[in-house]
Each structure stands twice: as C-alpha cells, then as structure tokens.
Amino acid sequence: MNVPPVEQTPVLLDRRAPRRYVDGVVTGVRDFEEEQDDVVRSLAARLVEGDESALEAVYDRWSALIHTYALRALGDAHDAEEVTQQVFVAAWRSRHTLTPSPSALPAWLVGIARHKVADVRAARARDAGRLAAAVALPEVRHAEEQSKDDEVAERLVVRQAVEELPDPRRTIVLLAFWEELSHAEIAEKVGLPLGTVKSHVRRGLIKLHQxxxxVRHDSRRP
Amino acid sequence: MTHVDLDDLADLVLDPDATPDSVREHVESCPECTDRLAALFDVRRLTSGEPLVAPPARVREQVLAQVNDVPGDAPVRPVPLQVAAPPPEVARPRRRVPVWAAGLAAGVALVAGLGLGRTTLDDATTPGRDAPEAVVAAADLTALDSTAGRGVARAVESDDTITLRVQASELGGEDGFHEVWLINVDGERMVALGVLADGDAGEFQVPRGLLDEGYLVVDISVEPDDGDPTHSGVSLARGELV
Incomplete structure (x- = not known):
C-alpha cells in the first residue's frame, strides 16, 4: 500500500528548549491529576447525554491518539483519516454504551478504532492483490497483527498520558524516557534540584502506569 | 506482610542501584510486588516512539457534519450509507471498495445481526436439461460488505463435467462487465471462469477436479474494459460452494 504524502502535523512534542522551572510544583501536581480525572469523567457524562460540544472536546483531546493508532496500524494516511472520522462518528452514535470513568473514555475510543482498523483490513483483504487473506484469513497472522496493534495502542496511550502531565513533569518525563537523559542532565537543563527531578520522574512513571x-482494565470489559 | 510501596518500586525501575536491599529482597519473595514491578518495567518499555500525529482539520469538520446530519437522540440506525464525501481520492492504480463504505457497511451488518452461513435448501434442484443432473453444491452469493443477497450459484453434475450456473442479482450499475471467478479456499489460487454476458446470469463448464482441489469460492467482480486480465479487486458478490 502506498503511503501518499500527507500533511502530518506532529503535535504535542515541544522541541523548544525546555523552560527553566521554579521549584515547588511537585505537590501541586496531585491536585491537578484529580482535577483532570474529574474533567474526563464529566466529559464522558456530557457525551452520554448527547452534548455535541462534549464530542468536540473528546475529538480535540483524543483524535491525535486515534489517528496515530490508525496510521501505524494501517500505514496509509487516507485510510487513517477515514478511520479517525468513523471512530468519532461511531462514538457519538453509540455513546449510550459508554460508562463514564477517567480511563474508560480513551479505552472505549481505542476499542472502536480497533474494530474500524479490522474493517479496513478486511476490505483490503478482499482486494485481488490480497486474495490470500481474503478467502481464508489465517488465524495466526490475525493474532500477530492484533498483538502488534495492541502494543502500538499501549505505546500511544502512554504517550498521551505524558502529554497530559502538567509541566514541568511532562517535560522532565519526556527528557528522561524519550530523550534518555540522566536525572542530573535534566536537572541541569530545566534548572531544578536533582531531588525534584527524581521525584517528578518517579511520580510520572507511576501516573503513566496507572x-x-x-485503559487495559477498561479494554477488557465487554 | 507489608508490600513495597509504589514509589520504591518505581525507584527500582529508575535507579536500581540506589534501592535498599530490604526492598529488593521483599520483591523477590513477593509475587504481588513482582507483578507490579513488571508492570512498571512494562510502562518504561512503552515509553518510546514517535509523537502523536493530529489528523488534518478536515476530519474534524467531517465528523461534526455527519453528527449534525443525524438527530442527536436517534437510536443507532443501521442505514445511512451516504456519508459526507471522503477526502479527494489519491490516485490509486486500481479501484477498490472505498474504505469508508466498507467500514460502515460492516457496522451495518453487525447491527443487523449477522446472518452468515445460510444455506439454500429450497429449490435445491433445478430442472434438468437433457442429461440427468444433480446439484452437487450451491453457494448463496452475498455482497462482501453486508449479508445482502446477491443471487446464487449452483454446481450441477452431468457425466464428468460440472456446470456452474450463476444467477446473480442486484449487482449494481457500475460501469464494466461482470466476471466470475473461482477462488481456492487456500487463498492463493484463483481461476477466471468468464463473463456474465447478460450482466447477471451465466453458465460455465468446470473440470470436476477444480472443485475437488478446493476452488470453491464463487466470486463476481466488476471489471473495467482496460485489457487487464487480472481481477480488478472490486468484488460485487461472493459465496462458498457447499
């Protein structure tokens, strides 16, 4: 499948030099996290009630996650756009099935995306060039694809979770895990004490884990 | 027994050398803490890869346009196949089922309740012509993206030959001619049987051995008049001979 050139706008990764931060923000983060959970919960509730502005907010927050997932799973920009569109339209139409909880919303969207990706693959399989897959889709290949997709999805969920961290934690975690900088290097870069940096990285890891x-838990639910 | 708290487990991932032996020893002997530690390592493993890529702005507009089309309180309805036009098609070597249509239709099939595996028991025998013949296999043809019926194909036997009688319906008015194929269930081989001269009905002689070899999936494609003898990739109907 050819990948036509697309306007891919890498978002969210801030390549600017990290700002320097004033110490003393570590404790404020916990409140922020709780607040975030509340925001997501109420977003889900509004969506279930049929509030279109909630759909817009959900789209704005998770469309990059869903789009990237589709892009990685399908390797085709056009198909990825279609899937993204379908996922949010489907989310709207089946919103009654959503249980509002902070992680249920992304898990639910990813679940819908999984189905849409499978639909595209099935459509492709019917393509003459993919005849082999069309007639008797080998279970093994399917399982392999599925587990690869799951890995991609989890990676992206983690990435999304990082992007949702308040700064400076977000920047520190990106530097530590994506840029693989040492805690000392990060401390130097962002101008915070080593202990503060360590604490941010630790709390960041735990938050990503949670x-x-x-999302894993909510994906398993029927 | 008190478990190691999450902060200490995180430190074991981030800075193992700085972790006190007592923590390490507990984790080694505690399956629960070992699991949690493994989960944290898993997160660390997943922290890589490229950033998220936002879809182009038009996707958002299309979503909202579609949502506005349907009354907010309408129950999930299986029908609307007319969707806002997809973004301009990138030139593709051959046409195929547009992904958006296939996806939607697949959703429709789910909503409608899948009715796969129907068998034609009625009308299992067709009146013979000259030689006595028997229907040895039949396939209900359906659309690929739904369970909508698209006719039937029957393999009838007389002497040593098999005749495949195809009676298709509702193949649509797409430009091109309709060609019948037999696809092997191994998914790797296919043979072209010929063209449905009048659009939806035709008879094809098939060597018996072909069916025995597993060429059992009847496929009807729409072929553009482009001189390309291969399958266009656009199948209008399909069904397996049983």
Missing amino acids: QLEG
Whole structure:
C-alpha cells in the first residue's frame, strides 16, 4: 500500500528548549491529576447525554491518539483519516454504551478504532492483490497483527498520558524516557534540584502506569 | 506482610542501584510486588516512539457534519450509507471498495445481526436439461460488505463435467462487465471462469477436479474494459460452494 504524502502535523512534542522551572510544583501536581480525572469523567457524562460540544472536546483531546493508532496500524494516511472520522462518528452514535470513568473514555475510543482498523483490513483483504487473506484469513497472522496493534495502542496511550502531565513533569518525563537523559542532565537543563527531578520522574512513571492499567482494565470489559 | 510501596518500586525501575536491599529482597519473595514491578518495567518499555500525529482539520469538520446530519437522540440506525464525501481520492492504480463504505457497511451488518452461513435448501434442484443432473453444491452469493443477497450459484453434475450456473442479482450499475471467478479456499489460487454476458446470469463448464482441489469460492467482480486480465479487486458478490 502506498503511503501518499500527507500533511502530518506532529503535535504535542515541544522541541523548544525546555523552560527553566521554579521549584515547588511537585505537590501541586496531585491536585491537578484529580482535577483532570474529574474533567474526563464529566466529559464522558456530557457525551452520554448527547452534548455535541462534549464530542468536540473528546475529538480535540483524543483524535491525535486515534489517528496515530490508525496510521501505524494501517500505514496509509487516507485510510487513517477515514478511520479517525468513523471512530468519532461511531462514538457519538453509540455513546449510550459508554460508562463514564477517567480511563474508560480513551479505552472505549481505542476499542472502536480497533474494530474500524479490522474493517479496513478486511476490505483490503478482499482486494485481488490480497486474495490470500481474503478467502481464508489465517488465524495466526490475525493474532500477530492484533498483538502488534495492541502494543502500538499501549505505546500511544502512554504517550498521551505524558502529554497530559502538567509541566514541568511532562517535560522532565519526556527528557528522561524519550530523550534518555540522566536525572542530573535534566536537572541541569530545566534548572531544578536533582531531588525534584527524581521525584517528578518517579511520580510520572507511576501516573503513566496507572493510566495504562486503567485503559487495559477498561479494554477488557465487554 | 507489608508490600513495597509504589514509589520504591518505581525507584527500582529508575535507579536500581540506589534501592535498599530490604526492598529488593521483599520483591523477590513477593509475587504481588513482582507483578507490579513488571508492570512498571512494562510502562518504561512503552515509553518510546514517535509523537502523536493530529489528523488534518478536515476530519474534524467531517465528523461534526455527519453528527449534525443525524438527530442527536436517534437510536443507532443501521442505514445511512451516504456519508459526507471522503477526502479527494489519491490516485490509486486500481479501484477498490472505498474504505469508508466498507467500514460502515460492516457496522451495518453487525447491527443487523449477522446472518452468515445460510444455506439454500429450497429449490435445491433445478430442472434438468437433457442429461440427468444433480446439484452437487450451491453457494448463496452475498455482497462482501453486508449479508445482502446477491443471487446464487449452483454446481450441477452431468457425466464428468460440472456446470456452474450463476444467477446473480442486484449487482449494481457500475460501469464494466461482470466476471466470475473461482477462488481456492487456500487463498492463493484463483481461476477466471468468464463473463456474465447478460450482466447477471451465466453458465460455465468446470473440470470436476477444480472443485475437488478446493476452488470453491464463487466470486463476481466488476471489471473495467482496460485489457487487464487480472481481477480488478472490486468484488460485487461472493459465496462458498457447499
């Protein structure tokens, strides 16, 4: 499948030099997290009630996650756009099935995306060039694809969770895990004490863990 | 027994050398803490890869346009197949079922309740012509993206030949001619049987061995008049001979 050139706008990754931060923000983060959970919960509730502005907010927050997932799973920009569109339209139409909880919303969207990706694959399989898959889709290949997709989805869920961290934690976690900088290097870069940096990285890892577990848990629900 | 708290487990992932032995020893002997530690390592493993890529702005507009089309309180309805036009098609070597249509239709099929595996028991025998013949296999043809019926194909036997009688319906008015194929269930081989001269009905002689080899999936494609002898990739109907 050809990947036509697309306007892919890498978002969210801030390549600017990290700002320097004033110490003393570590404790404020916990409140922020709780507040975030409340925001997501009420967003889900509004969506279930049929509030269109909630759909817009849900789209704005998770469309990059869903789009990237579709892009990675399908390797085709056009198909990824179609899937993204379908996921949010489907989310709207089946919103009654959503249980509002902080992680249920992304888990639910990813679940819908999984189905849409499978639909595209099935449509492709019917393509003459993919005849082999069309007639007797080998279970093994399917399972492999599925587990690859799951891995992609989890990676993206983690990435999304990082992007939702308040700064400076977000920047520190990105530097630590994506840029693989040492805690000392990060401390130097952002101008915070080593202990503060360590604490942010630790809390960041735990938050990512919790977010991922939540999504995993909610994905397993029927 | 008190478990190691999450902060200490996180430190074991981030800075193992700085972790006190007591923590390490507990984790080694405690399956629960071992699991949690493994989960944290898993997160660390997943922290890589490229950033998220936002879809182009038009996707958002299309979503909202579609949502506005349907009354907010309408129950999930299986029908609307007319969707806002997809973004301009990128030139593709051959046409195929547009993804958006396939996806929607697949959703429709789910909503409607899948009715796969129907068998034609009625009308199992067709009046013979000259030689006595028997229907040895039949396939209900359906659309690929739904369970909508698209006719039937029957393999009838007389002497040593098999005749495949195809009676298709509702293949649509797409430009091109309709070609019948037999696809092997191994998914790797296919043979072209010929063209449905009048659009939806035709008879094809098939060597018996072909069916025995597993060429059992009847496929009807729409073929553009482009001189390309291969399958266009656009199948209008399909069904397996049983």
